[in-house]
Amino acid sequence: KNEVEQSPQNLTAQEGEFITINCSYSVGISALHWLQQHPGGGIVSLFMLSSGKKKHGRLIATINIQEKHSSLHITASHPRDSAVYICAAPERENPDRGSTLGRLYFGRGTQLTVWP
């Protein structure tokens, strides 16, 4: 069983469509990361969030701590959004004491392809 599960594994969309990628996790976490991996392999951090919602341009990330679920939305998708999107969750080792240091669990990634 993976501690972090992403869906879908592959996603194809037409330019302009609204995209949603989902991430569920089973560990107690302090925050959740959404990452973008370019075709060349480099990874950039899109969001780090511990509650609510964050927005950056056409990207929106939401998290529901109680349900242990996060979503990444892309509005008005564009071919340049084509990439692998990865969620990652650092485990909170001692939730009772509020410790936030722990190992990082990665989802397997969602390959997004946006066609013009």
Added chain:
Amino acid sequence: DGGITQSPKYLFRKEGQNVTLSCEQNLNHDAMYWYRQDPGQGLRLIYYSQIVNDFQKGDIAEGYSVSREKKESFPLTVTSAQKNPTAFYLCASSIFRGAGELFFGEGSRLTVL
């Protein structure tokens, strides 16, 4: 600009040779990590370091070695003991282990001939 620099981007190795991948950061981060990525799989942790002169094995440390003599540098050596070294290797850092934004290098693609 602050960031992580990995080198080389591509590396070819003959079987039986050790190779060292470089990772340098100028973000003043304490925590640094090495991950391996294989096609269709998620990132797997090889080694991590929380502070200078200290490092810990990750999930797949066998056949790899690291050092952390300086805060900025965390080189990874792929030894001849690693049975299947052909992979994409990513170095990352964060301000502390498990905390703060993650920064990644551009990766190093190692191919064993």
